[in-house]
Amino acid sequence: xxxxxxxxxxxxxxxxxxxxxKNSALKLLAASILGDGESxxxxxxxxxxxxxxxxxxxxxxxxxxxxDHTVKINPxxxxxxxxxxxxxxxxxxxxxxxxxxxxxxxxxxxxxxxxCLIGARPIDDHIDVLSQFGVKVSVSGEYFHFVGKPVAGxxxxxxxxxxxxxxxxxxxxxxxxxxxxxxxxAEPEIADLANFLNCMGADIKGAGTHxxxxxxVDKLKGCHYSVMPDRIEAATALMIACATSSxxxxxxxxxxxxxxxxxxxxxxxxxxxxxxxxxxxxxxxxGEQDIHGVNINTRTYPGFPTDLQSVYxxxxxxxxxxxxxxxxxxxxxxxxTEELRKMGAKINIVSPHIINIKxxxxxxxxxIDAFDIRGGGALVLAALxxxxxxxxxxxxxxxxxxxxxxxxxxxxGADIQRIE
Ligand code: EPZ
Numbered sequence: 001x002x003x004x005x006x007x008x009x010x011x012x013x014x015x016x017x018x019x020x021x022k023n024s025a026l027k028l029l030a031a032s033i034l035g036d037g038e039s040x041x042x043x044x045x046x047x048x049x050x051x052x053x054x055x056x057x058x059x060x061x062x063x064x065x066x067x068d069h070t071v072k073i074n075p076x077x078x079x080x081x082x083x084x085x086x087x088x089x090x091x092x093x094x095x096x097x098x099x100x101x102x103x104x105x106x107x108x109x110x111x112x113x114x115x116c117l118i119g120a121r122p123i124d125d126h127i128d129v130l131s132q133f134g135v136k137v138s139v140s141g142e143y144f145h146f147v148g149k150p151v152a153g154x155x156x157x158x159x160x161x162x163x164x165x166x167x168x169x170x171x172x173x174x175x176x177x178x179x180x181x182x183x184x185x186a187e188p189e190i191a192d193l194a195n196f197l198n199c200m201g202a203d204i205k206g207a208g209t210h211x212x213x214x215x216x217v218d219k220l221k222g223c224h225y226s227v228m229p230d231r232i233e234a235a236t237a238l239m240i241a242c243a244t245s246s247x248x249x250x251x252x253x254x255x256x257x258x259x260x261x262x263x264x265x266x267x268x269x270x271x272x273x274x275x276x277x278x279x280x281x282x283x284x285x286x287g288e289q290d291i292h293g294v295n296i297n298t299r300t301y302p303g304f305p306t307d308l309q310s311v312y313x314x315x316x317x318x319x320x321x322x323x324x325x326x327x328x329x330x331x332x333x334x335x336x337t338e339e340l341r342k343m344g345a346k347i348n349i350v351s352p353h354i355i356n357i358k359x360x361x362x363x364x365x366x367x368i369d370a371f372d373i374r375g376g377g378a379l380v381l382a383a384l385x386x387x388x389x390x391x392x393x394x395x396x397x398x399x400x401x402x403x404x405x406x407x408x409x410x411x412x413g414a415d416i417q418r419i420e
Pocket of ligand 1 (some may be wrong): 022023026092093116119120121122123124125126127159160161162163164306307329330331373374401
């Protein structure tokens with residue numbers, strides 16, 4: 001397992017380059033199997049979860065040509081309906097292969113997906129949704145076996161699940177007739193997926209709202225598309241700038257995707273502005289930051305993203321006053337707080353969904369562990385605020401979702417060594 005050794009309190013400055021969105025790119029790769037030809041997807045982040053998804057697709061028989069941040073993928077030689085169970089268990093996003101496999105082949109065998117240990121993360125919503133399409137599901141050993149061509153109709157999600165919404169959308173695109181998906185999640189990555197599918201020839205309206213209408217088409221072609229910027233990475237960099245009082249230019253991003261996060265940070269005293277550069281938004285942060293505690297609760301989009309909860313908590317250890325965080329989405333997403341407490345942070349776990357933070361705290365260098373992607377992001381922020389050298393272990397967890405974070409931070413002046 002690799003480590004980061006971070007010598008904190010360096011002055012950070014310059015441009016932090018934001019990669020393509022992990023939680024869009026993973027789904028675009030899955031969606032590409034719906035096409036009858038090659039798709040070319042640009043701005044794919046170079047992260048472990050993407051490599052795992054690529055391995056799953058190659059295992060299905062897809063031809064992939066990966067150069068830098070572009071993937072050419074041709075699904076015409078898919079020869080099996082069974083996903084490699086070892087790979088499937090490594091990433092949560094493997095579950096979104098169910099929809100496209102059923103739409104194209106009317107069958108898929110998929111093991112229980114893996115992903116960050118932030119809760120039980122069952123797939124009951126996915127089973128519920130695919131059953132509403134008339135798909136039959138049985139369990140054989142470690143595999144869920146889904147059979148049947150999805151039938152268009154009225155689909156109501158049991159909750160606003162991001163990947164269950166994406167599965168429903170991809171299940172419907174080749175089904176004759178009109179499908180209404182209600183109680184859909186509205187995350188921007190879902191709209192990015194819908195744009196990709198429409199570029200392939202689908203007819204999807206309403207993605208990014210809680211009701212999506214899909215008119216089925218006979219076939220889809222491959223298409224050339226570029227992944228949207230990663231809003232979670234952009235906001236992580238912004239919170240690092242706030243915590244270290246650094247003058248950074250962070251982008252590209254789509255500022256509208258982070259409006260509540262910006263509002264909360266400004267309420268907490270964050271000092272930054274949004275500028276336009278080559279048709280994208282960029283965040284310009286000030287070197288003068290005076291942060292105080294502001295309570296948040298995480299919600300489905302457009303609420304405060306659960307994926308920023310841990311990074312925000314780490315920032316709040318440096319904020320004046322008290323902060324209460326209510327994590328409403330996952331039931332065990334506070335694992336990172338134990339590691340921050342080892343550094344001296346004053347964090348009290350009130351319940352599996354609520355923590356209280358007192359700040360500001362002068363953190364002390366420690367040897368800590370990354371348990372999941374965003375919890376790891378929180379530890380990196382904390383280490384950058386801490387004098388002395390903090391060692392973070394299991395950084396592969398961080399690199400599942402943040403592209404070359406050590407190199408990007410080095411580029412803006414951080415003293416961070418990656419140790420195998
Ligand atoms: C997606 O996970 C993201 N992952 C997560 O990002 C993100 O935290 C989450 O959405 C919420 O925004 C990907 O897109 C690959 P959900 P997903 O289904 O779709 C419960 C990151 O760090 N639920 O919206 O799996 C679930 O347990 C990752 O980038 C069921 O009970 O999340 C959770 O409490 C972490 N049964 C809630 O719903 C189901 O079948 C929301 O989960 C599905 C979900």
